[in-house]
Amino acid sequence: MTRKLHATDTILVSLAAALILFLVGVLPLAAQEVLPSWNDTAAKSRITAFVKATVTEGGEGYVAPQDRIAVFDNDGTLWCEQPYYIQLGFMLDRVKTLAPQHPEWKTKEPFKSILDGDLKGIAKGGEMGIVELGMATHAGMTTDQFNTIVSDWFAAAKHPKTGKLYTEMTYLPMRELLDYLRANGFATYIVSGGGVEFMRPVTEKLYGIPPQQVVGSTIATQYAIVGDVPVLKRMPKVDFVDDGPGKPVGIHKFIGRKPIFVAGNSDGDYEMLRWTTAAKGPGFAMIVHHTDGDREYAYDRQSSVGKLDKALDEAERRNWLVVDMKNDWKKVFAFDQ
Amino acid sequence: MTRKLHATDTILVSLAAALILFLVGVLPLAAQEVLPSWNDTAAKSRITAFVKATVTEGGEGYVAPQDRIAVFDNDGTLWCEQPYYIQLGFMLDRVKTLAPQHPEWKTKEPFKSILDGDLKGIAKGGEMGIVELGMATHAGMTTDQFNTIVSDWFAAAKHPKTGKLYTEMTYLPMRELLDYLRANGFATYIVSGGGVEFMRPVTEKLYGIPPQQVVGSTIATQYAIVGDVPVLKRMPKVDFVDDGPGKPVGIHKFIGRKPIFVAGNSDGDYEMLRWTTAAKGPGFAMIVHHTDGDREYAYDRQSSVGKLDKALDEAERRNWLVVDMKNDWKKVFAFDQ
Numbered sequence: 010m011t012r013k014l015h016a017t018d019t020i021l022v023s024l025a026a027a028l029i030l031f032l033v034g035v036l037p038l039a040a041q042e043v044l045p046s047w048n049d050t051a052a053k054s055r056i057t058a059f060v061k062a063t064v065t066e067g068g069e070g071y072v073a074p075q076d077r078i079a080v081f082d083n084d085g086t087l088w089c090e091q092p093y094y095i096q097l098g099f100m101l102d103r104v105k106t107l108a109p110q111h112p113e114w115k116t117k118e119p120f121k122s123i124l125d126g127d128l129k130g131i132a133k134g135g136e137m138g139i140v141e142l143g144m145a146t147h148a149g150m151t152t153d154q155f156n157t158i159v160s161d162w163f164a165a166a167k168h169p170k171t172g173k174l175y176t177e178m179t180y181l182p183m184r185e186l187l188d189y190l191r192a193n194g195f196a197t198y199i200v201s202g203g204g205v206e207f208m209r210p211v212t213e214k215l216y217g218i219p220p221q222q223v224v225g226s227t228i229a230t231q232y233a234i235v236g237d238v239p240v241l242k243r244m245p246k247v248d249f250v251d252d253g254p255g256k257p258v259g260i261h262k263f264i265g266r267k268p269i270f271v272a273g274n275s276d277g278d279y280e281m282l283r284w285t286t287a288a289k290g291p292g293f294a295m296i297v298h299h300t301d302g303d304r305e306y307a308y309d310r311q312s313s314v315g316k317l318d319k320a321l322d323e324a325e326r327r328n329w330l331v332v333d334m335k336n337d338w339k340k341v342f343a344f345d346q
Numbered sequence: 347m348t349r350k351l352h353a354t355d356t357i358l359v360s361l362a363a364a365l366i367l368f369l370v371g372v373l374p375l376a377a378q379e380v381l382p383s384w385n386d387t388a389a390k391s392r393i394t395a396f397v398k399a400t401v402t403e404g405g406e407g408y409v410a411p412q413d414r415i416a417v418f419d420n421d422g423t424l425w426c427e428q429p430y431y432i433q434l435g436f437m438l439d440r441v442k443t444l445a446p447q448h449p450e451w452k453t454k455e456p457f458k459s460i461l462d463g464d465l466k467g468i469a470k471g472g473e474m475g476i477v478e479l480g481m482a483t484h485a486g487m488t489t490d491q492f493n494t495i496v497s498d499w500f501a502a503a504k505h506p507k508t509g510k511l512y513t514e515m516t517y518l519p520m521r522e523l524l525d526y527l528r529a530n531g532f533a534t535y536i537v538s539g540g541g542v543e544f545m546r547p548v549t550e551k552l553y554g555i556p557p558q559q560v561v562g563s564t565i566a567t568q569y570a571i572v573g574d575v576p577v578l579k580r581m582p583k584v585d586f587v588d589d590g591p592g593k594p595v596g597i598h599k600f601i602g603r604k605p606i607f608v609a610g611n612s613d614g615d616y617e618m619l620r621w622t623t624a625a626k627g628p629g630f631a632m633i634v635h636h637t638d639g640d641r642e643y644a645y646d647r648q649s650s651v652g653k654l655d656k657a658l659d660e661a662e663r664r665n666w667l668v669v670d671m672k673n674d675w676k677k678v679f680a681f682d683q
Binding site for chain 2: 075152196205206209213219220221223227230231232234238239241248254255257258261262263264265266280283284287
């Protein structure tokens with residue numbers, strides 16, 4: 010059990026120890042392919058080049074960790090928004106569930122059309138009809154109760170075309186992008202026109218994004234004591250619409266920092282794209298372009314949901330990356346073959 | 347350069363290495379006294395007992411890291427609010443700076459009283475006068491411009507009694523408490539009636555709390571393009587008042603999670619204290635009681651600023667810790683001898 014130890018042995022042992030420490034620290038990242046569901050096209054290269062620059066200390070693209078804020082639209086950017094917003098799917102199901110308590114809905118729009126299964130009829134009520142629909146399905150309960158209603162709904166509700174759970178309708182390449190950004194020190198946020206309290210119950214599980222990093226539209230809530238227990242009641246009143254010019258407002262209000270990375274897919278993200286890329290210093294904007302009618306849906310300028318027109322026109326001159334879902338993504342959904 | 351290496355040597359080397367790793371990991375915490383500016387009274391014991399329970403896996407007080415949310419009022423809880431709120435000090439200075447552009451202020455309240463140095467006269471204008479004062483000093487510029495105005499003001503503005511910079515008027519024991527909570531995996535937030543954009547430029551430096559963890563009152567902002575550059579304009583309109591029953595509303599809106607630790611000092615924090623300690627599972631609430639007229643100010647039930655009455659009455663039966671600044675704190679400010 011004895012042998013001679015030479016100085017070179019000591020050095021070798023030290024080197025081995027250093028190597029082990031190095032490998033333990035580096036291997037998990039190096040061994041794993043970056044953005045595996047992305048094809049090796051210019052889109053992927055532009056994203057990885059930007060991220061590498063932000064983490065390269067001393068380089069001109071370097072960004073300190075606390076300023077690595079990335080914001081993502083949700084509908085059509087992280088999950089599917091066709092044939093209608095998932096939150097509209099929730100409203101439709103809620104109307105059916107609540108209908109027995111509302112006999113007047115049998116003759117009142119937009120409820121009548123929903124109960125008759127006439128989706129096109131819903132639009133006839135116009136914007137006021139949609140607001141009324143939202144209030145009827147989203148208000149009148151406590152925040153805790155609403156959280157339970159939403160969580161229960163997501164556990165079972167399925168997409169009308171694919172038959173998959175809505176929670177399976179997230180874009181795999183975008184989830185990889187979120188992971189990749191976080192692995193490089195970015196804080197990832199959702200900035201969506203959707204309701205904050207509709208998204209928060211599922212964002213951590215779906216995207217690794219905790220409730221406090223979800224910015225969205227809000228309904229007014231009111232503090233009340235019910236049987237000596239403090240609750241927040243959801244009131245039938247819109248508090249904030251986080252869409253279009255509301256998105257930079259929401260980012261500033263909730264986050265208080267300018268993002269350096271932004272992803273959207275429609276003209277509702279236009280102002281957020283401008284806001285992020287107008288700042289001095291590094292800034293990266295990308296648009297998810299829905300070009301894949303086989304694996305998902307193909308739509309842009311003419312679509313009523315997720316219309317992409319002005320932002321697409323200006324993308325090139327503003328140096329915004331347009332991601333072509335059909336050509337840039339190996340898979341759209343995790344369940345794709 | 348050679349010697350014999352025995353098995354026992356190898357074991358010793360391994361043990362030494364393990365010891366070094368252990369010390370490197372543990373010493374910084376162990377060697378450093380917890381909450382050094384707190385006296386060894388029941389207040390300190392109750393705080394440390396709660397925190398130890400939250401991090402003890404398997405114990406009934408254990409709380410998963412993502413749920414360790416701690417919220418702090420700011421005025422009178424983290425920094426001095428006497429003889430008037432620091433933000434009012436900012437308003438007074440802004441009126442003096444802007445007066446040359448507003449000749450009408452010479453005869454119009456509350457501006458006239460401010461310019462005449464008659465602080466008591468300001469109150470005569472009532473609540474509307476204060477709102478007008480706020481809008482005149484906080485709106486009409488972009489968010490970037492306001493950020494600069496606030497940062498510049500904090501760099502030089504001094505407390506009227508101590509002559510110290512306002513940024514030195516933070517409570518040392520509370521800063522230690524913030525550090526202690528973070529060292530134990532808590533995320534620390536400010537939830538204040540003060541303006542979000544008045545606090546965010548300094549909270550990271552003063553408290554280690556980044557902008558996105560500051561909840562407060564907000565003014566309406568509007569997206570606009572000025573010379574092809576997107577900006578947010580601050581409008582003369584209150585968007586949200588984060589005080590009293592507004593605090594649980596603000597916590598829910600911005601954070602979306604119930605805190606398990608809350609600190610306040612006035613009846614404006616009452617609802618937030620209720621909200622935090624009514625939740626199932628562990629919850630800790632504390633009230634900073636201003637009892638030290640020598641080192642700071644002594645005030646509670648009769649004070650117009652930071653009135654503490656109802657919350658003090660209910661503290662004992664709700665098991666809220668009342669911290670006695672005079673007896674529980676070794677130092678109030680870092681500059682105390």
